[in-house]
Amino acid sequence: MNLKNYTSSVPAATSILRICKALVEAGATDISQKYDPETKTCIAISFRLVITGQVPMFFQLPAKVDPCFNVLWNEVKRPRADSRKKIMEQAERTAWKIVADWVEIQLSMILLEQAEPLQVFLPYVYDPVKQRTFYQSLKDVNFRGLLT
Numbered sequence: 713m714n715l716k717n718y719t720s721s722v723p724a725a726t727s728i729l730r731i732c733k734a735l736v737e738a739g740a741t742d743i744s745q746k747y748d749p750e751t752k753t754c755i756a757i758s759f760r761l762v763i764t765g766q767v768p769m770f771f772q773l774p775a776k777v778d779p780c781f782n783v784l785w786n787e788v789k790r791p792r793a794d795s796r797k798k799i800m801e802q803a804e805r806t807a808w809k810i811v812a813d814w815v816e817i818q819l820s821m822i823l824l825e826q827a828e829p830l831q832v833f834l835p836y837v838y839d840p841v842k843q844r845t846f847y848q849s850l851k852d853v854n855f856r857g858l859l860t
Contacts, residue, residue, distance in 0.1 A: 717809040718784065718802070724775075727808035728754055731773070731815050735759050738819050738829075746772070753777065753804060757811075758838060763830050772838035772845055773815065775807040 732743050735757075742760040747753065756774040763769050781803035788795055821827040830837075835847035842849070850858065 715783065715806070716813070717806045720802075720805045720809040722805060722809050724754065724804045724808040727805070727812040728757065730812045731757055731808075734812075734816055734819055735761075738822065742770075754808075761829060761833070764828065769830070770838040770840060771833050771836045773811055773836055775804075775811045777804045777807045780804075780807040 728745065735743060738761070740759040740761045742758075744758050745754045746756040746758060748755045754775070755777070756772050758770060758772045760768050760770050777800070781800050784799050784803050784806070785796075788799065818827070818832040821832060822829055835845060837846040838844070839846075839849070844852070
């Protein structure tokens, strides 16, 4: 399987902590975690970051565990009684490890002046009133306005 971290043994909580620490080092404030009330698992990390010009912006980074589960589950040839539970646990570890790696790489790009913070985090700009990211808002209108 050509999927990064699909065998990761790093607990999701460890990856979440790594993300939070990296964001704090990059100047993020007001970091919080959003949990699914049903599964009691973390589904997103929100934070505030001051962008060029002293403009504070909110961002939300999701970890989409269910789609990750679907990919891993499709690889199971002979499921056992506990396979679903084990694959779901692996999906959570894999999803958060990928987000942690991505955040660390993006912050390295910013540190090395290869990219600006808003350039890499723009899709994740979060409107707490609408509870939507910039990407979700664009998708809702079929990306109208992006292409003329």
